[in-house]
Amino acid sequence: MIFIRLWMFFAGVLATLFLGWAALVGVxxxxxxxxxxxxxxxxxxxxxxxxxxxxxxxxxxxxxSQQTRPQGFGADQKRLWGRPSVPGDYVYDQPHLLGTSxxxxxxxxxxxxxxxRDWHLAHLYNPRAVVPxxxxxxxxxxxxxxxxxxPLDVPLAPGxxxxxxxxxxxxxxxxxxxxxxxxxxxxxx
Amino acid sequence: xxxxxxxKNADLVSRRRSLDxxxxxxxxxxxxxxxxxxxxxxxxxxxASLKFDMPDWLSRVAPLxxxxxxxAHLNAVTYGWASLAGAGCLLWLVSRLCLVPVxxxxxxxxxxxxxxxxxxxxxxxxxxxxxxxxEWLEYPLPAAGMIAAAFLLFAASILQTFRRxxxxxxxxxxxxxxxxxxxxxxxxxxxxxxxxxxxxxxxxNWWYGHNALAVWFTxxxxxxxxxxxxxxxxxPIYSYYLSLLGFxxxxxxxxxxxxxxxxxxxxxxWLQTIxxxxxxxxxxxxxxxxxxxxxxxxxxxxxxxxxxTLRFTVVGAMCYTAVSFQGSLEAxxxxxxxxxxxHYTIGHAHLGVYAFLTMILFGAMxxxxxxxxxxxxxxxxLIKLHFxxxxxxxxxxxxxxxxxxxxxxxxxxxxxxxxxxxxxLTRPWLGMRSVSGxxxxxGHLVFAYLFAQMIYHTGPRRETAPWxxxxxx
Numbered sequence: 001m002i003f004i005r006l007w008m009f010f011a012g013v014l015a016t017l018f019l020g021w022a023a024l025v026g027v028x029x030x031x032x033x034x035x036x037x038x039x040x041x042x043x044x045x046x047x048x049x050x051x052x053x054x055x056x057x058x059x060x061x062x063x064x065s066q067q068t069r070p071q072g073f074g075a076d077q078k079r080l081w082g083r084p085s086v087p088g089d090y091v092y093d094q095p096h097l098l099g100t101s102x103x104x105x106x107x108x109x110x111x112x113x114x115x116x117r118d119w120h121l122a123h124l125y126n127p128r129a130v131v132p133x134x135x136x137x138x139x140x141x142x143x144x145x146x147x148x149x150x151p152l153d154v155p156l157a158p159g160x161x162x163x164x165x166x167x168x169x170x171x172x173x174x175x176x177x178x179x180x181x182x183x184x185x186x187x188x189x
Numbered sequence: 190x191x192x193x194x195x196x197k198n199a200d201l202v203s204r205r206r207s208l209d210x211x212x213x214x215x216x217x218x219x220x221x222x223x224x225x226x227x228x229x230x231x232x233x234x235x236x237a238s239l240k241f242d243m244p245d246w247l248s249r250v251a252p253l254x255x256x257x258x259x260x261a262h263l264n265a266v267t268y269g270w271a272s273l274a275g276a277g278c279l280l281w282l283v284s285r286l287c288l289v290p291v292x293x294x295x296x297x298x299x300x301x302x303x304x305x306x307x308x309x310x311x312x313x314x315x316x317x318x319x320x321x322x323x324e325w326l327e328y329p330l331p332a333a334g335m336i337a338a339a340f341l342l343f344a345a346s347i348l349q350t351f352r353r354x355x356x357x358x359x360x361x362x363x364x365x366x367x368x369x370x371x372x373x374x375x376x377x378x379x380x381x382x383x384x385x386x387x388x389x390x391x392x393x394n395w396w397y398g399h400n401a402l403a404v405w406f407t408x409x410x411x412x413x414x415x416x417x418x419x420x421x422x423x424x425p426i427y428s429y430y431l432s433l434l435g436f437x438x439x440x441x442x443x444x445x446x447x448x449x450x451x452x453x454x455x456x457x458x459w460l461q462t463i464x465x466x467x468x469x470x471x472x473x474x475x476x477x478x479x480x481x482x483x484x485x486x487x488x489x490x491x492x493x494x495x496x497x498t499l500r501f502t503v504v505g506a507m508c509y510t511a512v513s514f515q516g517s518l519e520a521x522x523x524x525x526x527x528x529x530x531x532h533y534t535i536g537h538a539h540l541g542v543y544a545f546l547t548m549i550l551f552g553a554m555x556x557x558x559x560x561x562x563x564x565x566x567x568x569x570x571l572i573k574l575h576f577x578x579x580x581x582x583x584x585x586x587x588x589x590x591x592x593x594x595x596x597x598x599x600x601x602x603x604x605x606x607x608x609x610x611x612x613x614l615t616r617p618w619l620g621m622r623s624v625s626g627x628x629x630x631x632g633h634l635v636f637a638y639l640f641a642q643m644i645y646h647t648g649p650r651r652e653t654a655p656w657x658x659x660x661x662x
Contacts, residue, residue, distance in 0.1 A: 013372065059259060069454070094390065096390035
């Protein structure tokens with residue numbers, strides 16, 4: 001190599017990677033670690049946490065974001081998807097599910113926008129039954145067909161023998177809990 | 190790069206032959222398994238694409254739901270195809286440039302085996318519902334651990350070969366290759382640690398997601414282009430000093446790009462801003478590389494007709510310039526407001542990992558495989574078919590996704606348009622993408638057929654290569 005010695009090459013290679021890490025992970029990590037949870041945010045319940053695992057397993061994140069952008073940057077506000085989200089809205093999220101795609105709409109506040117259990121279960125079973133033109137996958141394995149419906153079962157519709165499994169109900173619990181409409185307290189960013 | 194004729198040249202030729210013999214087994218192991226993952230990954234990608242057109246197709250098969258097939262596709266083509274084929278190419282390249290046989294060959298065989306076990310475990314885990322749910326880092330920890338260990342064995346071999354080098358001069362391809370094997374293990378291990386949460390996790394996610402390209406995939410492509418363009422044409426690289434500037438500005442700026450994936454999101458604004466600035470500064474290394482690659486090629490386009498290596502490599506190098514400029518523009522806030530969250534990003538990603546990297550990997554494999562497998566490519570016409578199917582396929586792919594993505598972005602930003610209408614608007618473009626995916630799959634089947642004949646020494650036997658290159662062997 002011209003100009004420099006070999007140890008300088010390796011030092012440079014390590015230094016550039018470390019600089020990038022420090023800038024994008026190290027410093028923001030320290031800054032964000034000091035951000036407390038928003039007072040309106042509560043940890044996930046057992047059912048919601050299980051529902052979140054189903055959300056991860058089925059890869060919902062590849063079509064649905066969970067971040068709302070401010071007025072003047074996209075139409076999130078005008079579409080009434082919820083106030084701009086802040087780091088304090090996410091402190092219980094592990095892994096994060098911010099997402100990078102909106103083949104479907106943002107879900108950060110879906111629980112406030114659409115709280116109906118019947119709607120969500122029908123939508124998970126066959127999205128096109130409730131949203132004509134939707135291209136969302138169906139999730140029939142979150143439901144089972146029963147010979148006789150137990151009073152505790154949650155059928156798709158009154159009289160239906162297709163009932164929601166624990167997984168579908170917990171996924172619904174998670175979606176219903178997706179509600180960051182409480183007012184932001186403290187330094188936003 | 191050119192060597193003087195005469196006795197010294199003949200000696201060099203025989204030394205290179207012995208290097209190729211030493212490299213043969215590990216290189217072919219990486220190549221063969223890489224081609225298998227290319228086919229697996231392409232089929233998964235095509236299934237994912239067809240799901241947009243026919244959402245009820247295969248809808249009772251849980252492992253083939255879109256949200257599982259899509260990440261399985263990404264992991265199979267990046268950690269499977271591109272990484273394995275890239276690792277095979279780097280082994281051969283580093284051995285050639287250091288003029289020393291590939292070192293630690295036994296640990297390379299263990300590396301290839303472990304790597305593939307990790308891929309089977311990880312991809313299977315995604316399909317059967319055990320994904321970790323983080324884009325680019327879906328593999329469960331045991332699978333990621335296997336791949337990390339396999340990579341360390343591979344890196345050890347590259348560094349040992351480098352240490353034993355018998356040449357005083359370090360060619361530019363070596364800088365990229367050696368830097369990549371030092372960078373990537375750090376990146377992969379740090380990003381996989383199960384310690385992050387919330388917005389910090391998002392920052393780590395995209396620091397990793399973009400850096401996987403910055404410190405592993407792009408250096409592979411650039412190292413190979415820097416080697417094969419001058420090699421096949423038979424003239425030195427345009428400017429050595431420029432390549433030095435290109436390398437160090439690349440190392441400095443590319444690392445800072447990742448957070449442009451979170452523009453407009455709940456991450457600190459200063460963090461978004463520095464990533465946007467770094468993305469624009471990428472113009473410097475990209476210009477340096479572009480001048481070097483394209484001005485070396487200029488005036489020698491006739492070799493594109495006769496050398497498949499050069500044809501694939503030059504197309505790949507041109508796409509590197511294109512995808513990099515696109516990326517610098519795409520990171521700007523005004524552009525992000527429209528195209529963030531749309532199919533445009535997917536178009537950009539494929540212009541990078543496919544039109545740039547995969548095309549260059551094909552080019553490199555057309556050069557390396559006959560030398561390590563000791564068999565000449567049997568049907569040159571099929572190579573042309575492979576080229577045109579994949580080149581036209583990826584061309585349609587990128588145009589469809591970028592156009593569809595821009596339309597989708599503008600429609601989404603118009604609150605008067607119902608969301609379902611946005612979906613309806615994108616469907617013709619997504620359909621076009623499925624057609625391009627079929628062309629790409631057909632191209633890959635042709636390539637796999639050709640490659641299998643090389644491994645099994647079947648097909649028409651040729652005494653000489655079916656094309657001419659300025660500097661044979």
